[in-house]
Amino acid sequence: MPTYHAQITHDLPQNADLVIAGGGIIGAATAFFAARAGLRAVVIEKRPLLATLTTPNATGAFRAQFDNAEEMALVREGIALYTNFAEVAELPGYDLGLAQQGYLWLATTAETVERQRTLVEQQRAWGLDDVELLSGNEARVRFRYLAPEVMQARYRAGDGWLDPRKLAMGYAIASQATCVTGTAVTGFTFSGERISGVQTTRGVISCGVAVIAAGPFSQQVARLAGLELDLSFVRRMRMIMPEVAEVPADAPMTIDEETGAHWRPALHGANLLWTAPNMPPGPPLEDVTPSDDFAFGLLDPESDHSVARISPFWRAVWERNTDNWCLRAGQYSYTPDHRPYLGPTPIPGLFVNCGYSGHGIMGSAGGSRIVVDTITGALTPADNPFRLDRPIVERALDVL
Numbered sequence: 001m002p003t004y005h006a007q008i009t010h011d012l013p014q015n016a017d018l019v020i021a022g023g024g025i026i027g028a029a030t031a032f033f034a035a036r037a038g039l040r041a042v043v044i045e046k047r048p049l050l051a052t053l054t055t056p057n058a059t060g061a062f063r064a065q066f067d068n069a070e071e072m073a074l075v076r077e078g079i080a081l082y083t084n085f086a087e088v089a090e091l092p093g094y095d096l097g098l099a100q101q102g103y104l105w106l107a108t109t110a111e112t113v114e115r116q117r118t119l120v121e122q123q124r125a126w127g128l129d130d131v132e133l134l135s136g137n138e139a140r141v142r143f144r145y146l147a148p149e150v151m152q153a154r155y156r157a158g159d160g161w162l163d164p165r166k167l168a169m170g171y172a173i174a175s176q177a178t179c180v181t182g183t184a185v186t187g188f189t190f191s192g193e194r195i196s197g198v199q200t201t202r203g204v205i206s207c208g209v210a211v212i213a214a215g216p217f218s219q220q221v222a223r224l225a226g227l228e229l230d231l232s233f234v235r236r237m238r239m240i241m242p243e244v245a246e247v248p249a250d251a252p253m254t255i256d257e258e259t260g261a262h263w264r265p266a267l268h269g270a271n272l273l274w275t276a277p278n279m280p281p282g283p284p285l286e287d288v289t290p291s292d293d294f295a296f297g298l299l300d301p302e303s304d305h306s307v308a309r310i311s312p313f314w315r316a317v318w319e320r321n322t323d324n325w326c327l328r329a330g331q332y333s334y335t336p337d338h339r340p341y342l343g344p345t346p347i348p349g350l351f352v353n354c355g356y357s358g359h360g361i362m363g364s365a366g367g368s369r370i371v372v373d374t375i376t377g378a379l380t381p382a383d384n385p386f387r388l389d390r391p392i393v394e395r396a397l398d399v400l
């Protein structure tokens, strides 16, 4: 792949059309869509490098298979970009590490079989006509590693994964935005009630628009402007096993829909994940410490969410106990309805792009395009289902 560089500096420009607080994947995507709309953005990132807090912990997976039409549309917009990124971003040869090997959701109870059927019907009604519903035997013929307990599967071949840091840096590079690293946003300046600038540890930058894209620190940054965001932060982990002989390299994201445990091929092994349902929220953290219990819970065949339940070859991996692993941890930023906050706030000139609730890689393109459209006026609040003052409908926790 050719070498490209983002515009990184420690010199704070005096002004910008918009200033983005946070240089993770969401800040970078905001800069990308701002540039496409003809806006001169500056990204302020407090860490020494872009995309080093939550973003690198993600497994980078994307799926159109959602349980609501709005998030499905949001992610489908992203998939269209990710599958064509080098061309659209005008970065010839830029490689996102994209793999479209599908998402395979597996049912082992009658209730989940029924739920899958209803969901696939709904998805088809929303225009997603390429989700296949497979019987247990059909699934086992296609994916030979599946357990006899699998009763049914829903599968979409066009879902998959990519490298989150490559996408984040691709956005930053293509935006040509100035990215000021090692610099924290510490406050805002106002002209009357309107944002007139952003205060940082290197001085003030004037702007008419500021966007909060500070991941788990978005609530703290919003408070600097006197805005309260209803967000909670929950530790989530990823287990990386770089070498596991049994993992089929062409396998899809394989999800136990009963427990939420899932794995997908990575390196010469796999990434394994699980969203613990009762993990308590905590304060935003710079360093999130993983715990070995996460690895044991996924691998131990006796665990109630063992990956061996639906893919029995994992039992041999546990019994052999020779394959190495490492763990990464970051925080999901949850909103009360687990959908992102996108667009204007009650403070004129202040916008939010945060609260992706575990879907920030796949939602980065659709979400950031919406935010930029609300800045330019191309999208009205009424047409934005992710606006800050939407009616909040409580929804069950997504298993992924």
Ligand SMILES: Cc1cc2nc3c(=O)[nH]c(=O)nc-3n(C[C@H](O)[C@H](O)[C@H](O)COP(=O)(O)OP(=O)(O)OC[C@H]3O[C@@H](n4cnc5c(N)ncnc54)[C@H](O)[C@@H]3O)c2cc1C
Residues within 6 Å of the ligand: 021, 022, 023, 024, 025, 026, 027, 044, 045, 046, 047, 050, 051, 052, 053, 054, 055, 056, 057, 058, 059, 060, 061, 062, 183, 184, 185, 186, 213, 214, 215, 216, 217, 218, 221, 236, 237, 238, 328, 329, 330, 331, 332, 354, 356, 357, 358, 359, 360, 361, 362, 363
């Ligand atoms: C284990 C795990 C697995 C995941 N898997 C997936 C997946 O498969 N697919 C998916 O779509 N999503 C996934 N996610 C979610 C995804 O990682 C996040 O939604 C996404 O990375 C959020 O990006 P962000 O830019 O908002 O946050 P971050 O990456 O945290 O970036 C925010 C940035 O803001 C900076 N910042 C904070 N405060 C300030 C300040 N005052 N001034 C300047 N800068 C500041 C931070 O330093 C940071 O760099 C996963 C998350 C985890 C933890």
